[in-house]
Amino acid sequence: MxxxxxxxxxxxxxxxxxxxxxxxxxxxxxxxxxxxxxxxxxxxxxxxxxxxxxxxxxxxxxxxxxxxxxxxxxxxxxxxxxxxxxxxxxxxxxxxxxxxxxxxxxxxxxxxxxxxxxxxxxxxxxxxxxxxxxxxxxxxxxxxxxxxxxxxxxxxxxxxxxxxxxxxxxxxxxxxxxxxxxxxxxxxSNVGLRIDWSPHMRRHFGAALKNVGLIVGGTTYRGEIVLSAKGLEGGGLYPHTPALRAGAPLALDLKPDLTEATIRDRLAPLAKRSVKDRLRRALGLGPAQIALLQEFARPLPKDLAPLIKRLPVPHAGLRPLxxxxxxxxxxxxxxxxxxxxxxxxxxxxxxxxxxxxxxxxxxxxxxxxxxxxxxxxxxxxxxxxxxxxxx
The missing domain is CATH 3.50.50.60 (FAD/NAD(P)-binding domain)
Incomplete structure (x- = not known):
């Protein structure tokens, strides 16, 4: 040839x-x-x-x-x-x-x-x-x-x-x-977040939270997350991966469409009811969202609005490579x-x-x-x- x-x-x-x-x-x-x-x-x-x-x-x-x-x-x-x-x-x-x-x-x-x-x-x-x-x-x-x-x-x-x-x-x-x-x-990159849950969270593993605000530093992304035995998973976390990998803290906005003032106004008429009942009736929070508040903010304060808008979520970093x-x-x-x-x-x-x-x-x-x-x-x-x- x-x-x-x-x-x-x-x-x-x-x-x-x-x-x-x-x-x-x-x-x-x-x-x-x-x-x-x-x-x-x-x-x-x-x-x-x-x-x-x-x-x-x-x-x-x-x-x-x-x-x-x-x-x-x-x-x-x-x-x-x-x-x-x-x-x-x-x-x-x-x-x-x-x-x-x-x-x-x-x-x-x-x-x-x-x-x-x-x-x-x-x-x-x-x-x-x-x-x-x-x-x-x-x-x-x-x-x-x-x-x-x-x-x-x-x-x-x-x-x-x-x-x-x-x-x-x-x-x-x-x-x-x-x-x-x-x-x-x-x-x-684009991975879940490790959280060491207390035992009372086990019943909520698998629960999906839709339209949650995820706050890292001065940036908020809205998306869906899922509670798992390992921590938090889901696409809502992924845009924050670089900052979370560097150790930045995470907070959740459980009602991103409402202001603090609106949350207070909705909760006020139900002041005599239990916390769970108020959160469910006034804001439509589900069992998993209420459990997150109890997991990370006990004892709950009288004014719940700031926590609902910015709930600190301690974490142990990203899941493995x-x-x-x-x-x-x-x-x-x-x-x-x-x-x-x-x-x-x-x-x-x-x-x-x-x-x-x-x-x-x-x-x-x-x-x-x-x-x-x-x-x-x-x-x-x-x-x-x-x-x-x-x-």
Whole structure:
């Protein structure tokens, strides 16, 4: 075979959304692409996300700015919400916008999208090797646990963060000698809060509190939280994750639509009734909300309005890393060039949750994984093509 007829080869390590998109982009650019994943089936975390509806993106007008990461924002501006929806439509998966701006596939699960995506990759010649655990480098060669050694012209690392180990993102790559010096420590993001409850709270575990104001510092977000044996969980907490991780205190506004004055006015006519009866009749507080007041503010004062508007909630920090929806930390941006190539290892690119960024909930995580995968996949194919031409 003549050298000029050879196609450049790109290896993608990891078969989550970022890795699959990198493979698609590299193949579309003319590379021969092989994906290696250590799990028996690809994109397990994506499938898990699909169990709650698969929130793929969001229609917020300042979508890219929410990442607070200029390098990432530039990639998302090129492949953002509109492009994600069009890409999904190309796979036969139409989408709709929910009342809060979140975007979901009409199928409300990930499996149809993944099946169509894998079929598309197979049709363009992308090969997927399962149960292939990458172990690092031996000189220029990529090595695997079964002894396999490969020499692709370019490599895209898409190994994920360090949460949900059972789904494949174990973060073990961060300990490799070539990568460890480049990594900002992993930390949990979009995760529950640990609270050491007294025994009387057990009967309320599983209770959901809707439309609660969560106050950290001078910022309040409204959302839903769930009481659990471990503490508090739910999307209402997630926007506060960075501040809570730093040890900031949390307070709850149990009636965010009412002022203190209104609360006092409603409680006053029922002054002779029991506290529980007053809170239930005048304000519509449920058993779990009343239990929270008794848990954190006993003995209850006569004027309950300030506590209802700002109930301090002592906590013991975030739940462990492996319980987090996503992670902060990862490969530092100063270790990468604008194409997402490692400056210390030319021809090797990194994508998705391997990178040091923190996603808000609501579709930002998946969109950024797709955007970085597309960006690096194209760059890897160009690098590989140049290697084939010049070698």
């Amino acid at each position: 003549e050298r000029e007829t050879l196609k450049p080869s790109v290896a993608v390590i990891g078969a989550g959304p970022a890795g699959l998109m990198a493979a698609e982009a590299a193949a579309a650019a003319g590379a021969v692409v092989t994906i290696y994943d250590h799990m028996p089936s690809p994109a397990r975390k994506l499938l898990m996300a699909g169990k709650s509806g698969l929130n793929v993106t969001h229609t917020a007008p300042d979508f890219a700015a929410r990442y607070n990461c200029p390098s990432l924002a530039r990639m998302v501006e090129t492949f953002g919400p509109a492009e994600v929806r069009a890409w999904m439509a190309g796979l036969g998966q139409t989408t709709f916008e929910g009342s809060t701006g979140r975007v979901f596939p009409h199928a409300m699960k990930a499996s149809p999208l993944l099946r169509a995506w894998l079929a598309r990759l197979d049709a363009v010649g992308v090969t997927l090797h399962r149960r292939a655990r990458w172990t690092g480098w031996d000189g220029p060669a990529l090595t695997f646990a079964d002894g396999t050694r490969i020499h692709p012209e370019a490599t895209v690392l898409a190994l994920g963060g360090a949460s949900w180990r059972r789904l494949g993102s174990d973060g073990a790559w961060a300990d490799l000698p070539d990568l460890a010096p480049l990594v900002a420590p992993f930390a949990p 492996d319980e987090a929806i996503s992670t902060a930390g990862g490969l530092r941006w100063d270790a990468l060039d604008p194409s997402l190539m490692l400056t210390s290892r030319p021809g090797t690119f990194a994508v998705g949750e391997m990178l040091d960024w923190e996603a808000p909930t609501g579709g930002w995580l998946i969109t950024a994984c797709l955007a970085t995968g597309r960006h690096a996949g194209r760059a890897a194919a160009a690098w590989a093509a140049n290697r084939v031409t010049t070698d």
